[in-house]
Amino acid sequence: MVYDVVVVGGGPAGATAAHDLATNGQRVALLDREGRIKPCGGAIPPRLMQDFDIPEDQLLTKISTARMISPRGRHVDIPVENGFVGMVDRKDFDPWLRDRAVAAGAERVVGTFLRIDRSRGWPRVIYRDKASGDEKQLCTRLIIAADGAKSRVARGEIPGADRIPLVFAYHEIIAAPEPSAHYDPQRCDVIYDGRISPDFYGWVFPHGNTVSVGMGTERAEVNLKQATADLRVASGLADCETLRREGAPIPLKPLDRWDNGRDLILAGDAAGVVAPSSGEGIYYAMTGGRVAAAAAEAYLATANPRALKLARKLFMREHKTVFRVLASMQSAYYRSDERRERFVSLCHDIDVQRLTFEAYMNKKLVKARPMAHLKIGFKNLRHLAGLVPETHV
Template identity: 70%
Template sequence: MIYDVVVVGGGPSGTTAAEDLARSGHTVAMIDRAGRIKPCGGAVPPRLIQDFFIPDDQIVAKISTARMISPTQRSVDIPIENGYVGMVDREHFDEFLRVRAKEAGAHRYTGTFQRIERDTDGTHVVFRDKISGNEQRLSCKLIIGADGARSNVAKAEVPGGDKIPYVIAYHEIIEAPGPTGTYDPKRCDVIYDGEISPDFYGWVFPHGKSASVGMGTGVDGVDLKEATAALRDASGLADCPTIRKEGAPIPLKPLDRWDNGKDVVLAGDAAGVVAPSSGEGIYYAMVGGRVAATAAAATLASGRVQDLMLARKMFMKEHKQVFRVLGAMQNAYYRSDERRERFVSLCHDIDVQKLTFEAYMNKKLVKARPMAHIKIGIKNLAHLTRLVSPMRT
């Protein structure tokens, strides 16, 4: 058969695209490399849970507080008012999404993408079947590349797809104890310390019966496992049994183009849609899958390949400003421990706390408090120009 769309990748982005297209009546195939679990803190905002109908049994923990920790071990606890941050375990969450896409009507194939072929009969996706080891070929009209930060689809098909900047993330999933050391099963800890990561951050995120402890960096030569071991030790988690260890790239900037002008559009990490500064990717991946599905459906209906450009246009219309602000924050504060110290000081401000988490929960910049924005801007400028001490709040 000739599928309307073949989706390469079965993470949150690919599964969302496959499910949306299948539910709208299109014939869809989804190729997934089963067994791969992406290193991820697992945080999902309420808007994701609502927009994508995530059942409560997929939420392994509900976080009520975020703690920011500076290089000198000063900390500030930010309460999450009027809601919570949900935590998912990617091992189970991704499989839940794959099963849901299949139940919606998508055909699921397990294997590894090899290449795209085109001939007089049309476009074909070639993959190596996991069980047989043989190459198989799926014919289709369009392709959605949702195969991660170092996407082979993007490298082969989309200009700039081989040059996306990224950090390497590494984490260890451990058996979580009750409250011990500095660990609190209802609090996410974000560690801004050059000894852990010289250009990003470390994290300790509860997952109910387990926890994710890890860090990310784009600096060559950093020993990720050694840094994570130090983080576990500092958190009182060194002796907890390790369940699994995972590492993978996380993109830092959306690509300037997401389609090849013919029959391919990118989604999720393949398109670079991970939020700067926070590294948050699950929500943006699922939104990326949804807009890719929308663009593919529009192209199939109209026959105009330029409609593939709708995916990036729709995503950036809603999220470009947030990405720009977060990118500026990362560039301003992640470059040295002195800057990180100032960033944590800024987080003591109540307006910063409220506006930050309102934006996180709702996925848009808050415009309802102009005076709060002005005050934050003045404090931000004072810290960046060193007019105030980083020890002051």
């Protein structure tokens, strides 16, 4: 059998691509290792639920407030106006997405990708079957690689894929404590403290009966487990039962090229589509899967390899500006604790708060408020220059 598309990787990007393609009548195989859970705060915006038809029963809780905490312990609570931050656990959410793809008509294949063989006409995805341990193959017209940040597929197919900058993320899922002065089950805490992460941040994200507590950094010398233990102590969560531990690299810059000009497209983390500064990835992964499916449809209809470029073009048209702004913020504010103090002070500004969550929930910079953008730009320069006194909260 020759499949129209073989999708390698069954996370949010791969499962979304497989679902869209199968829904449109394509013959799709979804190859996934199964059993691996990516460390993830689990935050999803209302737009994701709307765009991808995610029912509310997938949410563990809805967050109404985000607390930004500075290196010196100052904090600002930002209300989520006109919306919410939904929380999912990847342990349950990813299998649900894969099951939905199968219900749409995709064939589920459980195994580990090994290589691509092009010696006999159509490309063949060679994998090791999980149940038997045997090498098997899937013959296909096109491949979508959605196998994560250190994509084995991408490294063999796309120049520069092995040089993508990475944040190493680690979190622990713990049993949720009772509400207290330290812990609010409807509040996300984001900790900007060089003792926890010298170049990124730590987080405490409620998941209903559990909590994700973790951090990320680009620096290989940082002890991720010790930093997370320190974060748990600082957050009053040291005595909570630890249910599981997970770690993985997360990319923070989209690759310049997402296709091999022949028969393969990247999607999700494999393409580098995690938002700088925030590290948000689920929405962008699913969007990456959707545009990869759209490019695949165009390729299958025309047999023109140039159609593969459509995936990156569609994604960047919609999200390039937001990614550029977030990358600038990370570069400006994450480099030192003094800059992080300034960043938390900036978060007190009502214009910053409103536009931050408008951009988060809608996934675009809201053009209806141009004066607010100008005001924020001016305030940002003043904070970076140290011309604004810190707000002591």
